[in-house]
Amino acid sequence: MVENNKYNNKYNFAFIDESTKKEIRRKLLKAVAIPGYQVPYSSPEMPIARGWGTGGLHVTLAIIGKKDIFKIIDQGSDASVNACNLRNFVQSMTGVKTTFDTSEATIIQTRHRITEEELNENQIFVYQVPQPEPLRSVERYENKTRQMHGEADYAKMWVALYEQFVSHGDIMLGAGYPVKVNNRYIMAPSPIPRWDIPNLNLSKALHLFGAGREKRLYAIPPFTKVEPLEFDDIKFHIEDFKGSACSKTGYKKAFLDEMYYDDGSTNFVINDSNFLDKLSEKEQPTQHENKYINQIAE
Amino acid sequence: MNILEINDLSKVFNLHILNNKKLEALKSINLTVAEGEIIGLTGKSGSGKSSLMKCIYRTYLASGGQINYKSINGMVDLVTASDHEVIELRKNEITYCSQFLSVIPRVSAVDVVCENLFKVNADKEAARYKAKGMLQQLGFPAELWDAFPVTFSGGEQQRINVARAIITSPRFLLIDEPTASLDPKTKDIVVDMLLDLKKHGTSILCISHDEYTIEKLVDRRINLHLGEILNLN
Amino acid sequence: MSNTEDNWLLKVNNLTKIYGDYTENSIKNTGPKFNSNICPETGSIVACADINFELYPGEVLGIVGESGSGKSTVVKLLYFDMEQSLGSAFLKPHLDGLSNILEESNQKKRWIRNYLMGMVYQNPRDGLNFKFSSGGNIAEKLIMGGNFHVGNIRNRATDLLEKTEVPVLRMDDKPASFSGGMQQRVQISKAIANNPPLLFLDEVTTGLDVSVQAKVLDLIRELQQDLGITMIVVSHDLSVIRMLTDRTIVMKNGRIVERGLTDQILQDPQHKYSQLLVSSLL
Numbered sequence: 001m002v003e004n005n006k007y008n009n010k011y012n013f014a015f016i017d018e019s020t021k022k023e024i025r026r027k028l029l030k031a032v033a034i035p036g037y038q039v040p041y042s043s044p045e046m047p048i049a050r051g052w053g054t055g056g057l058h059v060t061l062a063i064i065g066k067k068d069i070f071k072i073i074d075q076g077s078d079a080s081v082n083a084c085n086l087r088n089f090v091q092s093m094t095g096v097k098t099t100f101d102t103s104e105a106t107i108i109q110t111r112h113r114i115t116e117e118e119l120n121e122n123q124i125f126v127y128q129v130p131q132p133e134p135l136r137s138v139e140r141y142e143n144k145t146r147q148m149h150g151e152a153d154y155a156k157m158w159v160a161l162y163e164q165f166v167s168h169g170d171i172m173l174g175a176g177y178p179v180k181v182n183n184r185y186i187m188a189p190s191p192i193p194r195w196d197i198p199n200l201n202l203s204k205a206l207h208l209f210g211a212g213r214e215k216r217l218y219a220i221p222p223f224t225k226v227e228p229l230e231f232d233d234i235k236f237h238i239e240d241f242k243g244s245a246c247s248k249t250g251y252k253k254a255f256l257d258e259m260y261y262d263d264g265s266t267n268f269v270i271n272d273s274n275f276l277d278k279l280s281e282k283e284q285p286t287q288h289e290n291k292y293i294n295q296i297a298e
Numbered sequence: 299m300n301i302l303e304i305n306d307l308s309k310v311f312n313l314h315i316l317n318n319k320k321l322e323a324l325k326s327i328n329l330t331v332a333e334g335e336i337i338g339l340t341g342k343s344g345s346g347k348s349s350l351m352k353c354i355y356r357t358y359l360a361s362g363g364q365i366n367y368k369s370i371n372g373m374v375d376l377v378t379a380s381d382h383e384v385i386e387l388r389k390n391e392i393t394y395c396s397q398f399l400s401v402i403p404r405v406s407a408v409d410v411v412c413e414n415l416f417k418v419n420a421d422k423e424a425a426r427y428k429a430k431g432m433l434q435q436l437g438f439p440a441e442l443w444d445a446f447p448v449t450f451s452g453g454e455q456q457r458i459n460v461a462r463a464i465i466t467s468p469r470f471l472l473i474d475e476p477t478a479s480l481d482p483k484t485k486d487i488v489v490d491m492l493l494d495l496k497k498h499g500t501s502i503l504c505i506s507h508d509e510y511t512i513e514k515l516v517d518r519r520i521n522l523h524l525g526e527i528l529n530l531n
Numbered sequence: 532m533s534n535t536e537d538n539w540l541l542k543v544n545n546l547t548k549i550y551g552d553y554t555e556n557s558i559k560n561t562g563p564k565f566n567s568n569i570c571p572e573t574g575s576i577v578a579c580a581d582i583n584f585e586l587y588p589g590e591v592l593g594i595v596g597e598s599g600s601g602k603s604t605v606v607k608l609l610y611f612d613m614e615q616s617l618g619s620a621f622l623k624p625h626l627d628g629l630s631n632i633l634e635e636s637n638q639k640k641r642w643i644r645n646y647l648m649g650m651v652y653q654n655p656r657d658g659l660n661f662k663f664s665s666g667g668n669i670a671e672k673l674i675m676g677g678n679f680h681v682g683n684i685r686n687r688a689t690d691l692l693e694k695t696e697v698p699v700l701r702m703d704d705k706p707a708s709f710s711g712g713m714q715q716r717v718q719i720s721k722a723i724a725n726n727p728p729l730l731f732l733d734e735v736t737t738g739l740d741v742s743v744q745a746k747v748l749d750l751i752r753e754l755q756q757d758l759g760i761t762m763i764v765v766s767h768d769l770s771v772i773r774m775l776t777d778r779t780i781v782m783k784n785g786r787i788v789e790r791g792l793t794d795q796i797l798q799d800p801q802h803k804y805s806q807l808l809v810s811s812l813l
């Protein structure tokens with residue numbers, strides 16, 4: 001029998017069928033056109049459960065091409081179980097080259113962190129988002145939150161921040177601090193630490209957010225103004241590591257993980273695994289710069 | 299110059315709930331008050347004196363005729379003036395002092411007296427100071443100044459009522475039985491206060507049964523009988 | 532006297548609200564003459580119709596009537612809590628009174644509500660957010676008015692609570708733990724937080740104990756004296772009207788049956804229904 005390998009593939013390139021990919025891309029274009037605005041989308045079925053990164057995966061698979069170089073991190077680490085599983089999946093569905101090196105990648109998918117190394121104009125950053133609606137904590141009805149976004153009526157969000165300040169002496173949000181995009185929409189940046197928030201502002205890269213369970217996409221185009229919500233007298237601040245340094249490299253100006261050992265001792269290590277590797281190899285990666293990091297003493 | 303000119307004023311009450319019974323209170327009233335004049339309105343009980351005063355103040359809606367009042371800004375017919383115009387006049391020019399004190403139970407004597415000053419945004423402390431001075435003049439001991447007038451005797455209430463009306467030095471004062479429940483000494487004090495107002499330019503229309511008050515106070519007397527003016531002198 | 536005629540604050544023309552399908556006859560065949568709000572042809576309910584009045588700065592206007600008279604409807608329409616069927620309203624501070632506020636976009640309406648109006652409801656749950664502290668509720672109004680300085684917000688909230696005699700120590704407590712009278716006073720603080728030129732009070736003391744009612748009314752009276760705010764007071768209780776208002780509108784079956792100075796309405800009511808109301812004073 002004459003063999004034809006062309007149609008032997010069990011799956012379409014990047015798993016999702018072409019019509020659905022078109023739909024996702026259309027919605028992404030709309031999201032890019034309206035920075036910070038949540039666009040509803042089809043959120044098709046995936047071979048992984050909701051809550052495990054389907055949103056981010058939808059975005060990646062809709063935009064990835066044969067020449068792309070793909071990196072994926074989970075809480076800053078390339079080597080965690082979920083990152084590895086998703087990397088293997090994308091690799092087997094597309095055949096693209098994968099990498100741990102931030103500067104080499106063209107598409108970077110992330111769960112809950114932005115890389116320490118600066119992103120450039122050739123890169124797209126894709127976020128996995130659990131809850132895309134920043135107002136959900138103050139308003140449980142979807143029709144009301146949509147109206148609030150439509151009319152820019154964000155008073156309830158501000159009062160919630162005020163109440164936190166009054167009860168606790170400071171705004172308590174650690175991860176996923178709400179931001180105002182392009183002076184218009186309030187957006188949930190996914191549960192990234194405060195440390196990463198200033199790096200969204202005027203970034204050179206394109207940032208795309210996918211929430212699979214909630215079926216929403218949103219985007220921050222390059223060089224867009226992104227400001228954390230702050231009062232005139234109660235200002236935003238990043239995490240304070242109180243002068244601690246990474247135990248492996250001695251570096252102080254990165255987001256640190258606190259490690260616990262069986263003997264009860266603790267020390268700090270840089271969270272971003274690729275950044276840590278590069279510093280350990282005595283390379284000089286270009287880090288994101290912002291006024292908050294610059295204030296940390298050497 | 300006349301501050302008030304009343305032409306052919308009539309007032310009929312139409313009581314729908316008493317089967318549309320009609321009560322004629324004023325028949326055809328013509329009178330004038332010159333600027334700076336004190337007019338005394340006399341007559342038996344039920345002759346229409348209070349009704350006439352209330353028509354001028356717009357508490358009663360006249361059934362016919364005109365009440366031409368010379369305000370600072372020009373002539374106004376109080377019968378047809380808008381509610382807004384009347385409110386402004388009551389605030390700035392015309393004061394009415396009824397026969398009996400009607401007051402919110404929880405306001406102190408001092409604050410009752412300077413109520414009308416508060417309405418025109420006067421300095422509160424200065425107003426209260428003036429009120430206390432007046433209360434002292436009228437024979438009120440200091441411990442009563444913060445008490446509630448609702449607990450006072452008839453005579454005491456009447457003095458508060460008069461003080462409240464006089465303190466703003468209105469341009470035109472309508473006052474009903476200012477000395478009715480007062481002893482001779484206090485009567486004199488009140489009459490002197492009213493004469494003092496006249497000296498500063500206030501025109502006064504005053505209802506009184508008391509011959510002594512009428513003698514000492516009024517320039518001219520108008521007598522009402524069954525809703526009509528009987529004789530003028 | 533005509534030089535004062537141009538400085539009105541609020542003008543309402545032909546304000547009408549009808550529930551259901553209606554025709555011209557719906558308005559013609561309902562009202563006090565028919566003793567009914569319901570159109571005999573279409574079954575639609577004429578909650579209020581032909582409502583016209585003017586309000587001048589510093590005045591307190593009372594709207595009195597029994598249940599179903601339409602008095603609360605008028606205020607709800609002006610506060611944008613519901614949409615009108617017909618009619619217009621003009622507020623001087625908004626575009627010099629040249630634009631019908633009832634036809635503005637939602638965003639503009641929100642602006643007008645935040646900067647030019649205050650509202651106190653009968654039920655504190657309608658005016659307050661019980662999930663926020665009482666200070667937080669006042670903060671909400673201040674934030675909507677463009678204040679983003681926490682220190683200033685707290686100072687202003689403290690002032691307002693002191694003015695309305697709510698213990699300042701309870702500023703960070705939630706209103707659910709307050710008595711009814713205190714909840715109303717927090718609502719009043721919130722309503723006047725941005726110094727609005729116009730304040731609506733909708734049956735604010737109905738349902739409160741008499742002593743509490745007295746305190747709240749005294750407070751409103753004092754605020755009116757101190758701040759000179761223009762107010763519309765809706766009540767079915769004539770003694771509230773007597774205590775607070777300069778002018779009154781009497782409503783029955785959705786129409787105005789009489790209007791005038793408050794003392795005139797109380798001492799010399801002209802319309803049959805007004806006479807009935809006044810004679811019903813306990």
